[in-house]
Amino acid sequence: MNVFPADLHIHTGLSPCAADEMTPPAIVDAAVRSGLSMIAICDHNAAGNTAATQRAAGKALTVLAGMEVTSAEEVHTVGLFPGAGAAVAAADEVAGSLPETDDDYAVRFGQQWLMDADGHITGAERRMLAAATPFALSEVVDLIHRHGGVAVAAHVNRPSFSVISQLGVFPQDAGFDAIEVFSPPGRPSAGASFSSFGLPLLCSSDSHYLGDIGRVRTELLLEKPTFEEFVLALGGRDGRRVAHA
Amino acid sequence: MKLGDIARELRLTCLTPGVDHADQEVAAGYVSDLLSDVLANGPAGGVLVTVQVHLNVVAVVVHAEMTAVLFAHGRQPDEAVRAKAIEEGVALYASEDSAFEIVGRLHALGLRGPAV
Numbered sequence: 247m248n249v250f251p252a253d254l255h256i257h258t259g260l261s262p263c264a265a266d267e268m269t270p271p272a273i274v275d276a277a278v279r280s281g282l283s284m285i286a287i288c289d290h291n292a293a294g295n296t297a298a299t300q301r302a303a304g305k306a307l308t309v310l311a312g313m314e315v316t317s318a319e320e321v322h323t324v325g326l327f328p329g330a331g332a333a334v335a336a337a338d339e340v341a342g343s344l345p346e347t348d349d350d351y352a353v354r355f356g357q358q359w360l361m362d363a364d365g366h367i368t369g370a371e372r373r374m375l376a377a378a379t380p381f382a383l384s385e386v387v388d389l390i391h392r393h394g395g396v397a398v399a400a401h402v403n404r405p406s407f408s409v410i411s412q413l414g415v416f417p418q419d420a421g422f423d424a425i426e427v428f429s430p431p432g433r434p435s436a437g438a439s440f441s442s443f444g445l446p447l448l449c450s451s452d453s454h455y456l457g458d459i460g461r462v463r464t465e466l467l468l469e470k471p472t473f474e475e476f477v478l479a480l481g482g483r484d485g486r487r488v489a490h491a
Numbered sequence: 492m493k494l495g496d497i498a499r500e501l502r503l504t505c506l507t508p509g510v511d512h513a514d515q516e517v518a519a520g521y522v523s524d525l526l527s528d529v530l531a532n533g534p535a536g537g538v539l540v541t542v543q544v545h546l547n548v549v550a551v552v553v554h555a556e557m558t559a560v561l562f563a564h565g566r567q568p569d570e571a572v573r574a575k576a577i578e579e580g581v582a583l584y585a586s587e588d589s590a591f592e593i594v595g596r597l598h599a600l601g602l603r604g605p606a607v
Contacts, residue, residue, distance in 0.1 A: 319545050383545065412543075414526030414551040 255450035262356035269365030270302035280460030293333035301363035325390035
């Protein structure tokens with residue numbers, strides 16, 4: 247068993263709010279230089295750049311396919327999926343519920359670039375990824391589970407788009423598999439107040455810029471850095487666990 | 492003003508049979524869709540105007556000791572929310588009007604926000 251540093255919430259240039267510098271090869275390069283063994287690509291309501299980032303990574307590090315879904319209550323939930331195919335299938339359901347962009351959208355909200363493994367732009371997403379889906383939080387969690395994913399309550403210690411900010415108190419029956427905290431560097435204990443919810447705690451950077459990658463991380467005790475091992479760690483099974491968050 | 496009179500004036504539909512608190516005097520109100528905000532600022536005894544229909548709205552209103560929730564703009568909570576509200580003694584009302592319109596009318600009827 248080994249300790250694998252992971253940062254499981256990173257946006258690419260597909261997210262309108264992320265910097266254009268967030269290309270698959272640049273993200274992989276920053277993650278490797280930061281000493282990470284595992285990252286997850288989690289764009290808003292989309293998963294169009296996950297496979298490209300996995301190809302860009304090759305064997306350099308593990309890239310989990312994720313998506314950050316916005317519920318009708320404007321709660322953000324990170325879904326982490328067994329593979330890019332599952333993430334894209336889940337994203338297709340989500341995107342189908344979002345309005346189409348118009349000409350002014352990118353000016354106001356930012357570009358939504360689809361990219362290849364070399365970082366070249368191959369297209370632009372036509373749905374408004376910055377919008378909220380019509381799905382209630384419980385439906386979002388269910389959607390993630392139906393596609394084989396794990397559902398993580400995103401950045402619960404942030405004042406916006408978190409389950410706490412939107413819903414006041416943590417809904418015990420929401421079906422989450424883990425809680426994510428954004429703990430700024432030097433304040434690793436920010437998650438302590440959320441430990442009472444009985445769910446594993448992940449620390450992730452929610453990177454929108456290259457410089458943020460790996461600044462907040464979780465140490466996972468795994469046999470090898472795979473999605474299957476990560477799921478075991480969340481359940482604390484077979485000796486796998488979240489070693490430090 | 493009594494909640495029953497407010498409901499008549501604003502043509503609200505009660506969603507919680509047996510729990511309308513019609514005779515309860517209401518002097519304050521709050522409007523927000525962020526339940527963390529309601530938890531911190533909702534005035535005791537007041538009414539909440541919101542489009543937030545998640546089940547937690549009941550828990551938060553109970554915690555803030557508010558009397559009723561007015562769902563604006565045609566938003567309808569599902570059956571579980573109604574059942575929980577009845578169980579907890581919180582009156583739920585629905586209106587087709589926007590939150591802006593509802594709050595304007597409540598203010599004209601003499602209701603005020605929490606003291607700052």
